[in-house]
Amino acid sequence: MTSDLIMAPKDRIYCALDSVNVDDVVSLATRLKGHVGGIKLGLEFYCANGAEGYKHVAATGMPIFLDLKFHDIPNTVAGAIRAVAPLGPKILTIHTQGGPEMMRRASETAAEQAEKYGLTKPLIAGVTILTSLDHADMLSIGVQDRVSDQVKRLATLAHGNGLDGMVCSPMEITIARQATDNEFQLVVPGIRPMGSAKGDQKRVMTPAEAVEAGANILVIGRPITQAKDPVAAAKAIAASLVSD
Numbered sequence: 001m002t003s004d005l006i007m008a009p010k011d012r013i014y015c016a017l018d019s020v021n022v023d024d025v026v027s028l029a030t031r032l033k034g035h036v037g038g039i040k041l042g043l044e045f046y047c048a049n050g051a052e053g054y055k056h057v058a059a060t061g062m063p064i065f066l067d068l069k070f071h072d073i074p075n076t077v078a079g080a081i082r083a084v085a086p087l088g089p090k091i092l093t094i095h096t097q098g099g100p101e102m103m104r105r106a107s108e109t110a111a112e113q114a115e116k117y118g119l120t121k122p123l124i125a126g127v128t129i130l131t132s133l134d135h136a137d138m139l140s141i142g143v144q145d146r147v148s149d150q151v152k153r154l155a156t157l158a159h160g161n162g163l164d165g166m167v168c169s170p171m172e173i174t175i176a177r178q179a180t181d182n183e184f185q186l187v188v189p190g191i192r193p194m195g196s197a198k199g200d201q202k203r204v205m206t207p208a209e210a211v212e213a214g215a216n217i218l219v220i221g222r223p224i225t226q227a228k229d230p231v232a233a234a235k236a237i238a239a240s241l242v243s244d
């Protein structure tokens with residue numbers, strides 16, 4: 001059995017609201033409330049709107065996954081985590097390729113800051129290999145190993161250096177779980193309901209397949225946000241998830 005922070009199937013879904021428009025994001029976050037577990041704000045939204053924009057979305061009461069994928073030297077990543085910690089995100093991302101010391105510093109800093117501000121420590125999830133990359137892309141940047149082997153290596157490193165979870169494609173869920181433990185939270189983008197466009201995603205599965213494989217959290221953007229009726233799309237995805 002996987003230790004899971006999530007109770008109802010819909011709570012596994014974090015909808016990626018990738019937009020620069022605060023009003024649009026607040027409006028969609030409000031409409032999705034009760035139908036998904038939370039909202040993911042990423043680089044596009046945060047670069048345009050910063051902490052002030054974040055606070056408008058947080059005011060909807062939706063849990064927020066702040067996905068800024070920090071990737072820098074340990075001191076700089078620790079400083080970035082200190083800067084966003086007071087916002088109280090539920091999940092934060094860093095890149096595992098920043099290495100073991102960076103991951104340890106990120107985790108320690110998140111814990112220190114949570115204590116300082118009386119907040120729950122955010123789940124620090126390490127991004128492994130982006131879901132938009134395949135073996136040929138990895139070869140082009142000099143990584144000879146199969147994607148699954150590299151994800152396994154990064155999973156072991158993340159787990160051993162204080163991270164609470166990791167981001168991987170659905171195709172590596174099984175190998176990531178084997179390399180870690182049942183407490184480790186697997187945050188999984190690259191989710192495409194049957195028949196929806198892959199766009200720039202290369203390593204994908206359906207929501208139900210990903211949950212069956214052991215995903216804790218599903219990150220889903222365009223299949224919900226670009227749907228004619230985003231709430232209906234979110235509800236259909238939640239209904240497709242088998243309750244475990």
Ligand SMILES: O=C(O)c1cc(=O)[nH]c(=O)n1[C@@H]1O[C@H](COP(=O)(O)O)[C@@H](O)[C@H]1O
Nearest residue numbers: 016042067129130131167189219220221222
């Ligand atoms: O860290 C992420 O959330 C992430 C990692 C990854 O490997 N692939 C990936 O797509 N994501 C994010 O997940 C979301 C997926 O959006 P859609 O492709 O529209 O469902 C985007 O906001 C990405 O930034």
